[in-house]
Amino acid sequence: MINSPLFETKSCILTEIDYDLDPERDSILSQDLRYARYLSPGLIKPLSKSEIKKIYEKIEKSSEEKKSVFHFAVRVKRNNLLIGFVRIHWISWNNATAALKVAIGDSDYLGKVEGELISIMAEYAFKELNLYRLDCYVSEYEQGMEQALIAANFSREVTVREGDFMANQYWDRYIYGISGELWLKNGEKNDE
Amino acid sequence: MMSDNRENLRGKMVQLVPVEAERDAKLFTEWHRNSEYSRLLNGSPAALSSAKSTEKWLEKNDLSTDNVFFAIKNLADQKIIGEIALEDIKPFCSNVFVGISIGEAAMWGKGYGSDAMQIILRYAFSLLNVHRVSLTVFGYNPRAIRSYEKVGFQHEGKLIDWLNRDGKRWDLHFMGILRSEWEKS
Numbered sequence: 009m010i011n012s013p014l015f016e017t018k019s020c021i022l023t024e025i026d027y028d029l030d031p032e033r034d035s036i037l038s039q040d041l042r043y044a045r046y047l048s049p050g051l052i053k054p055l056s057k058s059e060i061k062k063i064y065e066k067i068e069k070s071s072e073e074k075k076s077v078f079h080f081a082v083r084v085k086r087n088n089l090l091i092g093f094v095r096i097h098w099i100s101w102n103n104a105t106a107a108l109k110v111a112i113g114d115s116d117y118l119g120k121v122e123g124e125l126i127s128i129m130a131e132y133a134f135k136e137l138n139l140y141r142l143d144c145y146v147s148e149y150e151q152g153m154e155q156a157l158i159a160a161n162f163s164r165e166v167t168v169r170e171g172d173f174m175a176n177q178y179w180d181r182y183i184y185g186i187s188g189e190l191w192l193k194n195g196e197k198n199d200e
Numbered sequence: 201m202m203s204d205n206r207e208n209l210r211g212k213m214v215q216l217v218p219v220e221a222e223r224d225a226k227l228f229t230e231w232h233r234n235s236e237y238s239r240l241l242n243g244s245p246a247a248l249s250s251a252k253s254t255e256k257w258l259e260k261n262d263l264s265t266d267n268v269f270f271a272i273k274n275l276a277d278q279k280i281i282g283e284i285a286l287e288d289i290k291p292f293c294s295n296v297f298v299g300i301s302i303g304e305a306a307m308w309g310k311g312y313g314s315d316a317m318q319i320i321l322r323y324a325f326s327l328l329n330v331h332r333v334s335l336t337v338f339g340y341n342p343r344a345i346r347s348y349e350k351v352g353f354q355h356e357g358k359l360i361d362w363l364n365r366d367g368k369r370w371d372l373h374f375m376g377i378l379r380s381e382w383e384k385s
Binding site: 105165170181 | 245290356358360362363
Protein backbone atom coordinates (compact mmCIF):
# COMPACT_ATOMS: atom_id res chain seq x y z
CA MET A 9 0.00 0.00 0.00
CA ILE A 10 1.08 3.57 -0.67
CA ASN A 11 -0.01 5.49 2.39
CA SER A 12 2.62 8.08 3.23
CA PRO A 13 0.88 11.46 3.70
CA LEU A 14 1.75 14.03 1.02
CA PHE A 15 -0.02 17.01 2.55
CA GLU A 16 0.68 16.81 6.27
CA THR A 17 3.66 17.62 8.49
CA LYS A 18 4.17 17.49 12.24
CA SER A 19 2.44 20.83 12.82
CA CYS A 20 0.96 21.89 9.47
CA ILE A 21 -1.43 20.75 6.77
CA LEU A 22 -1.18 21.67 3.11
CA THR A 23 -4.50 22.38 1.44
CA GLU A 24 -6.07 23.92 -1.64
CA ILE A 25 -6.89 27.65 -1.66
CA ASP A 26 -10.07 28.64 0.19
CA TYR A 27 -11.52 31.57 -1.78
CA ASP A 28 -14.00 32.41 1.02
CA LEU A 29 -11.56 32.68 3.89
CA ASP A 30 -7.98 33.03 2.63
CA PRO A 31 -8.08 36.44 0.85
CA GLU A 32 -8.86 38.30 4.07
CA ARG A 33 -6.20 36.48 6.08
CA ASP A 34 -3.52 36.80 3.35
CA SER A 35 -4.40 40.49 2.97
CA ILE A 36 -3.66 41.00 6.70
CA LEU A 37 -0.45 38.95 6.49
CA SER A 38 0.69 41.00 3.45
CA GLN A 39 1.06 44.05 5.70
CA ASP A 40 4.40 42.44 6.52
CA LEU A 41 6.27 43.53 3.40
CA ARG A 42 8.75 40.67 3.72
CA TYR A 43 5.82 38.27 3.15
CA ALA A 44 4.18 40.56 0.54
CA ARG A 45 7.31 40.11 -1.55
CA TYR A 46 6.53 36.39 -1.86
CA LEU A 47 2.88 36.99 -2.70
CA SER A 48 3.13 39.65 -5.34
CA PRO A 49 4.98 39.39 -8.62
CA GLY A 50 4.83 43.20 -9.04
CA LEU A 51 5.35 46.07 -6.65
CA ILE A 52 5.97 45.10 -3.04
CA LYS A 53 3.02 46.47 -1.07
CA PRO A 54 0.22 45.28 1.21
CA LEU A 55 -2.45 43.67 -0.95
CA SER A 56 -6.24 44.03 -0.86
CA LYS A 57 -8.56 41.00 -0.67
CA SER A 58 -9.44 41.59 -4.31
CA GLU A 59 -5.76 41.63 -5.33
CA ILE A 60 -5.12 38.44 -3.38
CA LYS A 61 -8.03 36.73 -5.18
CA LYS A 62 -6.58 37.77 -8.54
CA ILE A 63 -3.18 36.34 -7.54
CA TYR A 64 -4.85 33.03 -6.56
CA GLU A 65 -6.70 32.93 -9.90
CA LYS A 66 -3.46 33.49 -11.80
CA ILE A 67 -1.71 30.70 -9.87
CA GLU A 68 -4.57 28.27 -10.48
CA LYS A 69 -4.68 29.15 -14.20
CA SER A 70 -0.95 28.46 -14.49
CA SER A 71 -1.41 25.26 -12.57
CA GLU A 72 -4.27 23.99 -14.74
CA GLU A 73 -3.07 25.13 -18.17
CA LYS A 74 0.69 24.70 -18.06
CA LYS A 75 1.05 22.19 -15.21
CA SER A 76 4.11 24.20 -14.24
CA VAL A 77 3.01 25.23 -10.74
CA PHE A 78 1.85 23.22 -7.71
CA HIS A 79 0.63 25.55 -4.97
CA PHE A 80 -0.57 24.73 -1.45
CA ALA A 81 -1.94 26.87 1.35
CA VAL A 82 -0.15 26.17 4.66
CA ARG A 83 -2.39 25.92 7.74
CA VAL A 84 -1.70 25.13 11.37
CA LYS A 85 -2.89 21.58 12.01
CA ARG A 86 -4.52 22.26 15.39
CA ASN A 87 -6.70 25.27 14.38
CA ASN A 88 -6.63 25.49 10.55
CA LEU A 89 -5.14 29.00 10.65
CA LEU A 90 -3.57 30.10 7.33
CA ILE A 91 0.09 31.04 7.92
CA GLY A 92 1.53 31.10 4.39
CA PHE A 93 2.04 28.95 1.34
CA VAL A 94 4.42 26.52 -0.34
CA ARG A 95 4.83 26.19 -4.09
CA ILE A 96 6.78 24.17 -6.60
CA HIS A 97 7.14 26.34 -9.69
CA TRP A 98 9.34 27.01 -12.71
CA ILE A 99 8.97 23.34 -13.54
CA SER A 100 10.93 22.31 -16.61
CA TRP A 101 9.49 18.90 -17.46
CA ASN A 102 12.08 18.02 -20.11
CA ASN A 103 14.89 18.68 -17.63
CA ALA A 104 12.92 17.37 -14.62
CA THR A 105 13.87 20.43 -12.55
CA ALA A 106 11.87 22.96 -10.53
CA ALA A 107 12.13 25.58 -7.81
CA LEU A 108 10.61 25.51 -4.33
CA LYS A 109 9.10 28.53 -2.59
CA VAL A 110 8.29 28.47 1.13
CA ALA A 111 6.59 31.65 2.39
CA ILE A 112 5.55 32.05 6.01
CA GLY A 113 3.61 35.25 6.79
CA ASP A 114 2.68 34.67 10.44
CA SER A 115 5.55 35.81 12.67
CA ASP A 116 4.60 33.26 15.38
CA TYR A 117 5.58 30.49 12.97
CA LEU A 118 8.43 32.15 11.07
CA GLY A 119 11.65 30.20 11.54
CA LYS A 120 9.79 27.29 13.16
CA VAL A 121 8.00 25.33 10.43
CA GLU A 122 10.22 25.82 7.37
CA GLY A 123 12.16 22.60 7.98
CA GLU A 124 9.10 20.36 7.97
CA LEU A 125 7.67 22.19 4.92
CA ILE A 126 10.91 21.82 2.93
CA SER A 127 10.90 18.16 3.81
CA ILE A 128 7.30 17.44 2.74
CA MET A 129 7.76 19.40 -0.51
CA ALA A 130 11.00 17.59 -1.37
CA GLU A 131 9.15 14.30 -0.83
CA TYR A 132 6.41 15.59 -3.18
CA ALA A 133 8.98 16.78 -5.75
CA PHE A 134 10.93 13.53 -5.86
CA LYS A 135 8.30 10.89 -5.12
CA GLU A 136 5.21 12.36 -6.81
CA LEU A 137 6.50 14.72 -9.53
CA ASN A 138 9.55 12.50 -10.11
CA LEU A 139 11.89 15.47 -10.55
CA TYR A 140 15.64 15.06 -10.95
CA ARG A 141 16.61 18.06 -8.82
CA LEU A 142 14.98 20.85 -6.81
CA ASP A 143 16.25 24.43 -6.39
CA CYS A 144 15.36 27.01 -3.78
CA TYR A 145 16.10 30.75 -4.08
CA VAL A 146 16.59 32.44 -0.72
CA SER A 147 17.70 35.92 0.28
CA GLU A 148 20.60 36.47 2.65
CA TYR A 149 18.19 38.14 5.12
CA GLU A 150 16.00 34.98 5.34
CA GLN A 151 18.37 33.26 7.73
CA GLY A 152 15.80 30.87 9.21
CA MET A 153 14.98 29.53 5.77
CA GLU A 154 18.64 29.19 4.86
CA GLN A 155 19.37 27.22 8.03
CA ALA A 156 16.42 24.94 7.31
CA LEU A 157 17.72 24.27 3.78
CA ILE A 158 21.17 23.40 5.09
CA ALA A 159 19.63 21.09 7.69
CA ALA A 160 17.70 19.38 4.88
CA ASN A 161 21.01 18.71 3.05
CA PHE A 162 20.51 21.30 0.29
CA SER A 163 23.80 22.82 -0.94
CA ARG A 164 24.43 26.45 -1.80
CA GLU A 165 25.33 26.38 -5.51
CA VAL A 166 24.99 30.01 -6.61
CA THR A 167 25.47 33.39 -4.92
CA VAL A 168 23.79 36.16 -6.88
CA ARG A 169 25.79 39.01 -5.37
CA GLU A 170 23.62 41.91 -4.14
CA GLY A 171 20.70 40.44 -6.07
CA ASP A 172 17.98 41.64 -3.68
CA PHE A 173 17.17 45.04 -2.25
CA MET A 174 15.26 45.22 1.03
CA ALA A 175 15.23 47.53 4.07
CA ASN A 176 17.50 50.05 2.35
CA GLN A 177 20.31 47.67 1.56
CA TYR A 178 21.45 45.10 -0.97
CA TRP A 179 21.55 41.43 0.02
CA ASP A 180 23.01 38.41 -1.71
CA ARG A 181 20.53 35.97 -3.19
CA TYR A 182 21.47 32.33 -2.81
CA ILE A 183 20.35 29.38 -4.87
CA TYR A 184 20.33 26.11 -2.96
CA GLY A 185 19.78 22.78 -4.66
CA ILE A 186 19.49 19.05 -4.03
CA SER A 187 19.24 16.08 -6.37
CA GLY A 188 16.52 13.51 -6.00
CA GLU A 189 19.19 10.84 -5.72
CA LEU A 190 20.73 12.50 -2.65
CA TRP A 191 17.35 13.26 -1.08
CA LEU A 192 16.15 9.68 -1.43
CA LYS A 193 19.47 8.25 -0.22
CA ASN A 194 19.26 10.42 2.93
CA GLY A 195 15.66 9.31 3.42
CA GLU A 196 16.72 5.67 3.36
CA LYS A 197 19.40 6.40 5.98
CA ASN A 198 16.81 8.08 8.22
CA ASP A 199 14.49 5.10 7.87
CA GLU A 200 17.19 2.62 8.94
CA MET B 201 27.67 67.35 -23.71
CA MET B 202 27.26 63.57 -23.82
CA SER B 203 29.48 61.45 -26.02
CA ASP B 204 28.01 59.92 -29.20
CA ASN B 205 27.97 56.45 -27.65
CA ARG B 206 25.64 57.54 -24.87
CA GLU B 207 23.17 59.04 -27.29
CA ASN B 208 22.59 55.87 -29.25
CA LEU B 209 23.06 52.15 -28.98
CA ARG B 210 26.00 51.92 -31.35
CA GLY B 211 29.23 50.02 -30.69
CA LYS B 212 32.36 49.36 -32.73
CA MET B 213 30.84 46.60 -34.88
CA VAL B 214 27.10 46.58 -34.24
CA GLN B 215 24.15 48.76 -33.36
CA LEU B 216 21.12 47.71 -31.31
CA VAL B 217 17.91 48.64 -33.11
CA PRO B 218 14.25 47.93 -32.33
CA VAL B 219 12.97 44.54 -33.41
CA GLU B 220 10.53 45.01 -36.30
CA ALA B 221 8.19 42.03 -36.08
CA GLU B 222 7.29 42.09 -39.76
CA ARG B 223 10.90 42.54 -40.92
CA ASP B 224 12.58 40.10 -38.51
CA ALA B 225 10.10 37.23 -38.05
CA LYS B 226 11.25 35.24 -41.11
CA LEU B 227 14.91 35.69 -40.17
CA PHE B 228 14.41 34.65 -36.54
CA THR B 229 12.42 31.62 -37.74
CA GLU B 230 15.18 30.53 -40.11
CA TRP B 231 17.86 30.77 -37.41
CA HIS B 232 15.98 28.16 -35.38
CA ARG B 233 16.50 25.56 -38.12
CA ASN B 234 20.13 25.42 -36.99
CA SER B 235 20.04 22.76 -34.26
CA GLU B 236 23.19 24.03 -32.58
CA TYR B 237 21.68 27.54 -32.33
CA SER B 238 18.34 26.26 -31.04
CA ARG B 239 20.01 24.19 -28.34
CA LEU B 240 22.00 27.19 -27.09
CA LEU B 241 18.97 29.43 -26.63
CA ASN B 242 17.20 28.05 -23.57
CA GLY B 243 16.31 24.91 -21.66
CA SER B 244 13.10 24.18 -23.56
CA PRO B 245 13.07 21.48 -26.23
CA ALA B 246 14.35 22.84 -29.56
CA ALA B 247 11.30 23.56 -31.71
CA LEU B 248 10.31 25.31 -34.92
CA SER B 249 7.58 27.94 -35.32
CA SER B 250 6.12 29.51 -38.44
CA ALA B 251 7.13 33.06 -39.38
CA LYS B 252 3.51 34.05 -38.73
CA SER B 253 3.55 32.79 -35.16
CA THR B 254 7.03 34.29 -34.56
CA GLU B 255 5.73 37.64 -35.80
CA LYS B 256 2.81 37.46 -33.36
CA TRP B 257 5.21 36.57 -30.53
CA LEU B 258 7.52 39.46 -31.40
CA GLU B 259 4.59 41.89 -31.51
CA LYS B 260 3.74 40.95 -27.93
CA ASN B 261 6.93 42.73 -26.86
CA ASP B 262 5.84 46.02 -28.45
CA LEU B 263 5.65 48.75 -25.78
CA SER B 264 6.52 46.24 -23.05
CA THR B 265 7.57 47.80 -19.76
CA ASP B 266 9.19 44.71 -18.28
CA ASN B 267 11.59 43.82 -21.06
CA VAL B 268 13.51 45.46 -23.89
CA PHE B 269 14.19 43.48 -27.01
CA PHE B 270 16.65 44.64 -29.67
CA ALA B 271 17.85 43.32 -32.99
CA ILE B 272 21.64 43.36 -33.47
CA LYS B 273 22.57 45.13 -36.71
CA ASN B 274 26.01 44.63 -38.27
CA LEU B 275 27.37 48.11 -39.03
CA ALA B 276 29.47 46.82 -41.95
CA ASP B 277 26.55 45.68 -44.10
CA GLN B 278 23.48 46.84 -42.10
CA LYS B 279 22.20 43.23 -41.84
CA ILE B 280 20.42 41.89 -38.74
CA ILE B 281 22.65 39.15 -37.29
CA GLY B 282 21.17 38.46 -33.86
CA GLU B 283 19.02 39.60 -30.97
CA ILE B 284 19.58 40.76 -27.39
CA ALA B 285 17.11 41.45 -24.58
CA LEU B 286 16.91 42.64 -21.01
CA GLU B 287 14.21 40.82 -19.08
CA ASP B 288 12.55 41.00 -15.69
CA ILE B 289 12.66 44.80 -15.47
CA LYS B 290 10.41 45.64 -12.53
CA PRO B 291 9.91 48.90 -10.67
CA PHE B 292 11.53 47.61 -7.49
CA CYS B 293 13.98 45.29 -9.14
CA SER B 294 17.58 46.37 -9.34
CA ASN B 295 18.65 43.08 -10.94
CA VAL B 296 17.85 42.45 -14.61
CA PHE B 297 18.59 39.44 -16.79
CA VAL B 298 20.19 39.64 -20.23
CA GLY B 299 19.86 37.11 -23.03
CA ILE B 300 21.69 37.24 -26.35
CA SER B 301 21.97 35.16 -29.50
CA ILE B 302 23.81 35.62 -32.76
CA GLY B 303 21.62 33.87 -35.31
CA GLU B 304 23.99 34.12 -38.25
CA ALA B 305 26.34 31.18 -37.59
CA ALA B 306 29.04 32.69 -39.86
CA MET B 307 29.35 35.57 -37.36
CA TRP B 308 30.02 33.37 -34.31
CA GLY B 309 33.25 33.88 -32.38
CA LYS B 310 34.13 37.17 -34.10
CA GLY B 311 33.34 39.66 -31.34
CA TYR B 312 29.86 40.77 -32.47
CA GLY B 313 28.21 39.35 -29.34
CA SER B 314 30.74 40.99 -26.99
CA ASP B 315 30.21 44.33 -28.73
CA ALA B 316 26.40 44.01 -28.41
CA MET B 317 26.77 43.02 -24.75
CA GLN B 318 28.91 46.08 -23.99
CA ILE B 319 26.24 48.32 -25.52
CA ILE B 320 23.40 46.77 -23.54
CA LEU B 321 25.39 46.96 -20.28
CA ARG B 322 25.92 50.67 -20.92
CA TYR B 323 22.18 51.02 -21.56
CA ALA B 324 21.22 49.03 -18.42
CA PHE B 325 23.54 50.90 -16.04
CA SER B 326 23.61 54.42 -17.44
CA LEU B 327 19.98 54.73 -18.50
CA LEU B 328 17.85 52.15 -16.65
CA ASN B 329 19.97 52.68 -13.52
CA VAL B 330 20.03 49.02 -12.51
CA HIS B 331 22.33 47.73 -9.77
CA ARG B 332 23.39 44.53 -11.50
CA VAL B 333 22.91 42.52 -14.70
CA SER B 334 22.65 38.71 -14.56
CA LEU B 335 22.74 35.90 -17.08
CA THR B 336 22.69 32.14 -17.25
CA VAL B 337 24.64 30.02 -19.70
CA PHE B 338 24.90 26.28 -20.31
CA GLY B 339 28.05 24.39 -19.41
CA TYR B 340 28.40 23.23 -23.05
CA ASN B 341 28.76 26.81 -24.33
CA PRO B 342 32.37 27.77 -23.46
CA ARG B 343 32.51 30.25 -26.35
CA ALA B 344 29.73 32.33 -24.75
CA ILE B 345 31.27 32.00 -21.27
CA ARG B 346 34.56 33.43 -22.60
CA SER B 347 32.70 36.29 -24.28
CA TYR B 348 30.83 37.17 -21.05
CA GLU B 349 34.09 37.05 -19.04
CA LYS B 350 35.63 39.42 -21.61
CA VAL B 351 33.01 42.12 -20.96
CA GLY B 352 33.34 41.82 -17.18
CA PHE B 353 30.79 39.24 -16.00
CA GLN B 354 31.88 37.32 -12.88
CA HIS B 355 31.15 33.65 -12.21
CA GLU B 356 28.62 33.31 -9.38
CA GLY B 357 28.14 29.55 -9.27
CA LYS B 358 26.29 26.82 -11.13
CA LEU B 359 23.27 24.59 -10.68
CA ILE B 360 24.74 21.13 -10.96
CA ASP B 361 23.26 18.84 -13.64
CA TRP B 362 20.36 21.24 -14.21
CA LEU B 363 19.93 20.60 -17.94
CA ASN B 364 19.15 17.28 -19.63
CA ARG B 365 20.22 17.48 -23.26
CA ASP B 366 21.57 15.07 -25.83
CA GLY B 367 21.51 12.21 -23.36
CA LYS B 368 23.61 13.93 -20.70
CA ARG B 369 23.14 16.30 -17.80
CA TRP B 370 24.84 19.71 -17.91
CA ASP B 371 25.40 22.51 -15.39
CA LEU B 372 23.60 25.85 -15.58
CA HIS B 373 26.15 28.61 -14.92
CA PHE B 374 25.17 31.94 -13.34
CA MET B 375 27.18 35.07 -14.08
CA GLY B 376 26.68 38.67 -13.03
CA ILE B 377 28.17 42.14 -13.19
CA LEU B 378 27.62 44.86 -10.60
CA ARG B 379 27.39 48.56 -11.38
CA SER B 380 30.65 49.16 -9.45
CA GLU B 381 32.43 46.53 -11.60
CA TRP B 382 31.05 47.99 -14.83
CA GLU B 383 32.14 51.49 -13.82
CA LYS B 384 35.71 50.28 -13.26
CA SER B 385 35.91 48.38 -16.57
